[in-house]
Amino acid sequence: MKIILLQIDKTDQSFVEHGVQEFTKRLTRYTSFETITISINKTVRNKTIAEQKQEEEKQLLTHLSKYDVVFLLDEIGKEFSSIQLANQIQSILNAGKKSLCFAIGGPYGFTDELRKKYPLISFSKFTFSHQMIRLLFCEQLYRAFTIIKGEKYHHN
């Protein structure tokens, strides 16, 4: 199974980029993992928040429709434990799905339409920037595979 992290706009914080690279490297031991970045035209960033989210929705939908299973990482979603995330991934693997996509919204999050269409996973009651969430997600995905494989990382 292929796992995709779908995100909006390039990461401009170098420590986030380095952390994502580090976990991506570690993940190759367990799964096929790819990050896809949607670039939003800079002129769109001068529009209202609602218009920016609308444009992001349009572009996200084009991608999301390609994948067998999709989750949106969204602060209003259900909070999982690391073990619950591992179980969820295991059951998707067991069901023989070909692709699993986790999507992170833009600076203002997802539209309500997208939130209704796909299941939501929340990382925390704390709000994190959409860039930090990339790093948090990659650590959790790596942790999930160490749990699935019964390896050591979980308590380190």
Place this chain on the structure above:
Amino acid sequence: MKIILLQIDKTDQSFVEHGVQEFTKRLTRYTSFETITISINKTVRNKTIAEQKQEEEKQLLTHLSKYDVVFLLDEIGKEFSSIQLANQIQSILNAGKKSLCFAIGGPYGFTDELRKKYPLISFSKFTFSHQMIRLLFCEQLYRAFTIIKGEKYHHN
């Protein structure tokens, strides 16, 4: 007021170290902020988990007793929102406290004795490594001050 992040052992993941440096730099605009690292002797790391936690507790207590207000960042704690954390810090500022310490445990977390002695804050139902928590905390502390000051970062 001085804010202290108390942690166990040096960070060996460079992206965590860089991220912490980045937020530390940004925080100087708002508050006095210092990270204190307790180094645990390597021979202790060959002992049982309980013994390691006991040694960490002993060293943590020496530091924690110095501060006016202490919170432990612990996965079994109460989950705060970013706004709740900002309100909490604001009220400690308003009370005229001189020092506020947030402590992160070692690889296996805090002893039950420490958990009973101090209030706990949880970041997430997800388990993060004690190194990742440093970065998550620094972003949240920075975010809390942007909320207190009514600045822009919160939605970025």
